[in-house]
Amino acid sequence: MDKPHLEARKAPKQARSLATVQAILTAGARVLARESLAGFNTNRIAEVAGVSVGSLYQYFPNKAALAVALIEQERERLAVALEAAVASVSDLPLLEGLSRLARLAIEQQFQDPVFAAALDHEERRLPLGTRLASSESRLVGAILQFLEDHREELVPFPDGSPEEVARDLLLITRVLVEADAHGGQGAPPSLHPRLVRALAGYLLAPGVDARSAGPDRHGFRDPQGRESPVV
Amino acid sequence: MDKPHLEARKAPKQARSLATVQAILTAGARVLARESLAGFNTNRIAEVAGVSVGSLYQYFPNKAALAVALIEQERERLAVALEAAVASVSDLPLLEGLSRLARLAIEQQFQDPVFAAALDHEERRLPLGTRLASSESRLVGAILQFLEDHREELVPFPDGSPEEVARDLLLITRVLVEADAHGGQGAPPSLHPRLVRALAGYLLAPGVDARSAGPDRHGFRDPQGRESPVV
DNA sequence: CCTTTACGCGAGCAATTGCTCACATACTGG
DNA sequence: CCAGTATGTGAGCAATTGCTCGCGTAAAGG
Numbered sequence: 001m002d003k004p005h006l007e008a009r010k011a012p013k014q015a016r017s018l019a020t021v022q023a024i025l026t027a028g029a030r031v032l033a034r035e036s037l038a039g040f041n042t043n044r045i046a047e048v049a050g051v052s053v054g055s056l057y058q059y060f061p062n063k064a065a066l067a068v069a070l071i072e073q074e075r076e077r078l079a080v081a082l083e084a085a086v087a088s089v090s091d092l093p094l095l096e097g098l099s100r101l102a103r104l105a106i107e108q109q110f111q112d113p114v115f116a117a118a119l120d121h122e123e124r125r126l127p128l129g130t131r132l133a134s135s136e137s138r139l140v141g142a143i144l145q146f147l148e149d150h151r152e153e154l155v156p157f158p159d160g161s162p163e164e165v166a167r168d169l170l171l172i173t174r175v176l177v178e179a180d181a182h183g184g185q186g187a188p189p190s191l192h193p194r195l196v197r198a199l200a201g202y203l204l205a206p207g208v209d210a211r212s213a214g215p216d217r218h219g220f221r222d223p224q225g226r227e228s229p230v231v
Numbered sequence: 232m233d234k235p236h237l238e239a240r241k242a243p244k245q246a247r248s249l250a251t252v253q254a255i256l257t258a259g260a261r262v263l264a265r266e267s268l269a270g271f272n273t274n275r276i277a278e279v280a281g282v283s284v285g286s287l288y289q290y291f292p293n294k295a296a297l298a299v300a301l302i303e304q305e306r307e308r309l310a311v312a313l314e315a316a317v318a319s320v321s322d323l324p325l326l327e328g329l330s331r332l333a334r335l336a337i338e339q340q341f342q343d344p345v346f347a348a349a350l351d352h353e354e355r356r357l358p359l360g361t362r363l364a365s366s367e368s369r370l371v372g373a374i375l376q377f378l379e380d381h382r383e384e385l386v387p388f389p390d391g392s393p394e395e396v397a398r399d400l401l402l403i404t405r406v407l408v409e410a411d412a413h414g415g416q417g418a419p420p421s422l423h424p425r426l427v428r429a430l431a432g433y434l435l436a437p438g439v440d441a442r443s444a445g446p447d448r449h450g451f452r453d454p455q456g457r458e459s460p461v462v
Numbered sequence: 463c464c465t466t467t468a469c470g471c472g473a474g475c476a477a478t479t480g481c482t483c484a485c486a487t488a489c490t491g492g
Numbered sequence: 493c494c495a496g497t498a499t500g501t502g503a504g505c506a507a508t509t510g511c512t513c514g515c516g517t518a519a520a521g522g
Contacts, residue, residue, distance in 0.1 A: 014489070017499060037356075041479055052501045057481065117355075124352065124413075125268075159424035168407060168425055175406040176399060182355070193390035194399055201432025245519070248469060272509055283471045288511065 012059065021059050023049040028070050033115040037122070042066070067122045068131055074119055075135035078108060082142040086149070094153040095200060097146065102195045105173045106187050113181040120178065140166045147203075154203060165202075172198050243290065252290050254280040259301050264346040268353070273297070298353045299363070305350055306366035309339060313373045317380070325384040326431060328377065333426045336404045337418050344412040351409065371397045378434075385434060396433075403429050 012018040027049035031039050042063050046053045060066040085104050089097035109116050123132070143166035147154065157165055176198060180191045243249040258280035262270050273294050277284045291297040316335050320328035340347050354363070374397035378385065388396055407429060411422045 012499090014498065016488080020499080042481075043479070046502095053481075054483085054502070055500055058499075063480065121352075121355065124348075159428070160421040164421060164425065167410070168429065171406045171410055172403055172429065175402045179398070179402055190391040190395060194395065197390070197436045198399065198403065198429070198433045201434070201436035202429045203432070204437055205428045205432035206435055206437045243469090245468065247518085251469080273511075274509070277472095284511075285472065285513085286470055289469075294510065 017059075020049075020051055020055055023051060024056055024059070024066070025069060025073065028066055029074075029115065032070070032118045033112050036114050036118045040067075040118070064126055067126060068128060071119050071123055071126075072132060072135055074116075075132065075139070079135055079138040079142065081108065082139060083145075086142045086146045089146075090149040094150040094203070095196070097150065098199050098203075099192075099196050101146070102173070102192055102199065106177055106192060106195070109174075109177045109181050110187050113178075117178060117182065120174070139170055143169055169199055169202065172202065248290075251280075251282055251286055254282060255287055255290070255297070256300060256304065259297055260305075260346060263301070263349045264343050267345050267349045271298075271349070295357055298357060299359060302350050302354055302357075303363060303366055305347075306363065306370070310366055310369040310373065312339065313370060314376075317373045317377045320377075321380040325381040325434070326427070328381065329430050329434075330423075330427050332377070333404070333423055333430065337408055337423060337426070340405075340408045340412050341418050344409075348409060348413065351405070370401055374400055400430055400433065403433065 012021050024045065027045050028040075031045055031048055042053055042056055045066070046056045049056070056066070060069065081104065082101070085101055086097075089100050092100070140163055144162055147162060147166065160168070173195060176195050177187075177191065180188055243252050255276065258276050259271070262276055262279055273284055273287055276297070277287045280287070287297070291300065312335065313332070316332055317328075320331050323331070371394055375393055378393060378397065391399070404426060407426050408418075408422065411419055
């Protein structure tokens, strides 16, 4: 097994070193925000942080670990915000609550689109088995709480566990917001209503039952196939 | 302007060279499918294709151009399949049609998850202004056709142009399918109904009007803010 | 034929980048 | 004041990789 361990190599014990670690993390975020993944290399980050590469590698065993730390920090921030927002809309009608959560998501992503997109990008590429499970499941947990808070407006989901549903909602939100953040500079006015529609539609989908869609166990085959079979 | 042009450097004129180009493209797909982006470098691709790097650079001005060609080829394949599928469900009820399209999407992605994911990954990273507009808009066009075919079952969308709606549907499909393809080996049984629910929900969302969600022009601010402002 | 063009080759350059290591400096506890 | 430890330094190694270029070989075509 040559799987790189992403744990911190050494925990900072003096105030001095803690500041160093913070400086590195901040520099990482700064670089990511300014130049996306293009300038995201350890030499550059150390330079921006005002420390030497050696110091960086004293606290992060490798570049991936630094990226993970950055992702985790951001996820944590998001989770806290989402939990607070969920709590604050617990007494509102479902639609109103969804609308506010959607606005929160849009604001978060548009605060720094390049940064957010870059982190998203890294998250998929990295060998994170359960490394991000905690902060990720905190997001899922917040959504579950929201669903619980509005259960009287919801019908039970015939397919998929609540966790899957919550994860789907998060994914849909991420992809719709990110797509609009990728291009222009500001959020287009149609984004918020579209997002609310997507989320509410999923939750309240009328008369959508896989069993009512008819027996189409036979799927489609694409008519031409791949000319050269990719193995 | 040092923007790299992605056009083909030279068009193959003999049968021999055309075969070379094909070999390179196939090798690129093969490498991407086997090792994802890890082994996706021009030396390796040339080796797998059984040609020299020099030959590769005779037809592709740079690595990005090769990636774009690969993406374009795959998008085209997808567009053809989608157009055919849309045509074949034009007389079916909306829900039934959606169900079949969803199954098509799942099958396509699960045919080669690593390959599809890797292409998706590259697509975002690359400097493609309008380079992929044609094949992308073909996908959007197919969805628009589908919406047109079932307009009597649909209410007009209050927010967002039809193009935006079509794009949203594509994005939602991609992200949900990809998420489930990322982990396990086979598609979980809940994927299809969840996907249909998401798509149908978006299209048929009952009583979801941004204007009915109340005036919440004041958004949320996250309660703690980023500790170190990322500039 | 023989010139011209198309095609193919692959060693290797230049640049990037993750990371180490030998050494210096700051801090701590006794 | 002095071990012992924690922290910081940065030159530079080793590996990767995008890409060029000088030189062959095959086809075309007159």
